[in-house]
Amino acid sequence: MAKMKGATIVDIERCKGCRLCVVACPLGVLALTTKAVNLKGYPYAETVLQDTCTGCTACAVVCPDGCITVYRKKEE
Amino acid sequence: MTTEEIIRPENLVYRKPELLNDVPMHYCPGCSHGMVHKLVAEVIAEMGMTEKTIAISPVGCAVFAYKYIDVDWQEAAHGRAPALASAVKRLWPDRLVFTYQGDGDLACIGTGETIHAINRGENIAIIFINNAIYGMTGGQMAPTTLLGMKTATCPYGRDVHLHGYPLKITEIAALLDGSCYVTRQAVHTVAAILKAKKAIRKAFDYSMQGRGASLVEIVSTCSTSWKMTPEKANRWMEENMFPFYPLGDLKDSKP
Amino acid sequence: MKGNEAIAHAAIRTGCDGYFGYPITPQSEILETLAAEKPWETTGMVVLQAESETASINMVYGGAASGKRVMTSSSSPGISLMQEGISYMAGAELPALIVNVSRGGPGLGTIQPSQADYFQTVKGGGHGDYRLITLAPASVQEMADFVDLAFTLAFRYRNPAMILSDGAIGQMMEKVVLPEYRPRRTEEEIAAGCPWATTGRKGLRSPNIITSLGLRSEEMEAINLRLQAKYREIERKEVRYEEYLTSDAEYLIVAFGSAARISKKVTSLAREAGIKAGLLRPITLWPFPSERIASLCGQVKGILSLEINAGQMVEDIRLAAGGRIPVRWYGRLGGIIPEPEEVLEELKKIAAL
Numbered sequence: 275m276a277k278m279k280g281a282t283i284v285d286i287e288r289c290k291g292c293r294l295c296v297v298a299c300p301l302g303v304l305a306l307t308t309k310a311v312n313l314k315g316y317p318y319a320e321t322v323l324q325d326t327c328t329g330c331t332a333c334a335v336v337c338p339d340g341c342i343t344v345y346r347k348k349e350e
Numbered sequence: 351m352t353t354e355e356i357i358r359p360e361n362l363v364y365r366k367p368e369l370l371n372d373v374p375m376h377y378c379p380g381c382s383h384g385m386v387h388k389l390v391a392e393v394i395a396e397m398g399m400t401e402k403t404i405a406i407s408p409v410g411c412a413v414f415a416y417k418y419i420d421v422d423w424q425e426a427a428h429g430r431a432p433a434l435a436s437a438v439k440r441l442w443p444d445r446l447v448f449t450y451q452g453d454g455d456l457a458c459i460g461t462g463e464t465i466h467a468i469n470r471g472e473n474i475a476i477i478f479i480n481n482a483i484y485g486m487t488g489g490q491m492a493p494t495t496l497l498g499m500k501t502a503t504c505p506y507g508r509d510v511h512l513h514g515y516p517l518k519i520t521e522i523a524a525l526l527d528g529s530c531y532v533t534r535q536a537v538h539t540v541a542a543i544l545k546a547k548k549a550i551r552k553a554f555d556y557s558m559q560g561r562g563a564s565l566v567e568i569v570s571t572c573s574t575s576w577k578m579t580p581e582k583a584n585r586w587m588e589e590n591m592f593p594f595y596p597l598g599d600l601k602d603s604k605p
Numbered sequence: 606m607k608g609n610e611a612i613a614h615a616a617i618r619t620g621c622d623g624y625f626g627y628p629i630t631p632q633s634e635i636l637e638t639l640a641a642e643k644p645w646e647t648t649g650m651v652v653l654q655a656e657s658e659t660a661s662i663n664m665v666y667g668g669a670a671s672g673k674r675v676m677t678s679s680s681s682p683g684i685s686l687m688q689e690g691i692s693y694m695a696g697a698e699l700p701a702l703i704v705n706v707s708r709g710g711p712g713l714g715t716i717q718p719s720q721a722d723y724f725q726t727v728k729g730g731g732h733g734d735y736r737l738i739t740l741a742p743a744s745v746q747e748m749a750d751f752v753d754l755a756f757t758l759a760f761r762y763r764n765p766a767m768i769l770s771d772g773a774i775g776q777m778m779e780k781v782v783l784p785e786y787r788p789r790r791t792e793e794e795i796a797a798g799c800p801w802a803t804t805g806r807k808g809l810r811s812p813n814i815i816t817s818l819g820l821r822s823e824e825m826e827a828i829n830l831r832l833q834a835k836y837r838e839i840e841r842k843e844v845r846y847e848e849y850l851t852s853d854a855e856y857l858i859v860a861f862g863s864a865a866r867i868s869k870k871v872t873s874l875a876r877e878a879g880i881k882a883g884l885l886r887p888i889t890l891w892p893f894p895s896e897r898i899a900s901l902c903g904q905v906k907g908i909l910s911l912e913i914n915a916g917q918m919v920e921d922i923r924l925a926a927g928g929r930i931p932v933r934w935y936g937r938l939g940g941i942i943p944e945p946e947e948v949l950e951e952l953k954k955i956a957a958l
Contacts, residue, residue: 279351279356280356281356281357283357285366288374290378290379290380292380292381292573292580293379293380293580293581294380294580294581294584297581298539298540324353329363331363331364332540334365335364335543335544336385336537336539336540337384338375338379338380338381338383338384338385338388339374339375339377339384340365340367340370340384340388341366343362343364343366344362344363344365345358345361345362345363346356346361346363347351347355347361349351350351400806401805401806401807401808402805403806404671404803404804406667413818416812416816420806420812421805421806422803422805422806422813422814423803423812423813423814423815423816424666424667424670424671424803424814424815425697425814425816425817426666426667427663427689427690427693430660430663430666433655433659433661433664433666433667434663434666434667434670435667436653436660436664436667437623437625437663437664437665437667437668437675438667438670438671438803440623440651440653441622441623441651441668441671441673441675442671442804442805445805462656462659462660463659463660463663466655466656466660
């Protein structure tokens, strides 16, 4: 079976650091920043395990603020 | 495969709905309103009704819904949204007309408007966000606050002798002959969100088919007023809200 | 026909899109007539009996916000319930017609006629700084004529308008010439005439938002200043009144609606008794004919305000008179209509001052 590779882009200024995407991701791809914050002072979601992402969109679906864009490509 | 090779337009699988405006929403982190706004925006676009939607926003946290979903909106007085929607739909029968209301707005001050609009069988859809608390005014007791639940106006917990019982208005709506579709959903997991979206789509479709009134309750969290993290609020909702407000369809009148 | 029936027929004939109301004496004939006429089968006008006056006025809010020509009617206690919606409509700048066939209060009061809702109508009623365009009919003919006039003014200024009538005019039967039939506006006409209306966001236009909310102080002040500028314009352009025997009058009666009909008789009786009396009948209660009253103060020696209430309009007359001449009030309460003879006695007292 072809493996799916995914990637996410987080709109960090829209992100409020609610962490629901981190919880929703079955593979631990995302985490909240621990040192950086956005202009509103929120820690924001960032990809920490890029290679693991399958582009399942769970993080984006649960994001209340529509911050996450997801791309997915079949591995050749 | 590099990330650059994946992030290409042809590989796009999820993005913020087009009808959700770029302006950041004022809701607190993790607020269920955001999820439901996204679903409503997606459904309107998927139905091709962007140019034919007249939406009614409430008084409460969602008062500014009109800033976030890119359609025509009327902002109603507290609780009166179903009255506005009744008139608008009768005057513009080919438009998609829905209200978006919280528990205080719909189940307390607007109980009369809600019950009668549904009972008349108005061809409207009502999206009902039930987080069992008044969010915008700072966490006071709502008609749907659970027994024992602490709020700013029942700081020792809702006591039935003092405050009466939580109101299951969705169950009441299902009893009314004018309702065609009454359902209770949630948006705490991917699966729940997909089901909630189907429910909203069905309610909107039924309203356009002239079948009567639909009520889609979304059992929601208010992490700020509940004084929990969004994650914990979701767990608390599953453990405490769902037993009293069980998810699922209460009524679906097939044609 | 009855005044109330005239309102209903005039609404159907002048392209009203919707009526939303709740039964209350003495105006239920408006809804009853509309229900019997079934305009939804002819002009397409929507008629809906709501669950309350609160719902009625908010249905009117929704309909008006979508650019439709919509109205409601009620009587005093019901109009009190509508004040929330009227304030919201004034704030959101929505054109609509509200008919008050008023009765005696306070509270449940009486079903007999009264003009005691003057303050409520022209001084606010609901919360916030706003004004309601107010027309006061004195005949069944004017009940019919003012429907279209009220809508015209409401749409010209994007402001709610009220016909402030009373149980006497509502129940009175007179001959009336109804307006010519005019079709309801088409969707294109509404889009062209009301580009602000929420009818569905077409093409590239940005969404239309109808709201009275402005959380930032600067924003809300700007909204209020715009409203006030509009109110000043209405005060300059839309004052309407009728004069009777004022050219040589030495004493002036000011009265509106039913009280003006009595006052006409009083004027004749006074002239027979050697008192040169005239009548000024405000047709618009807001904007009030203050300027005309002020100018008449240079001519007449005293003013009697005849009202079927405890003395409300008299305050506006005194403001216009500015203390230059005596201004007195006379009226009866509880639904009693004053007799011309008792009013004449009051006028004689002013003439004797």
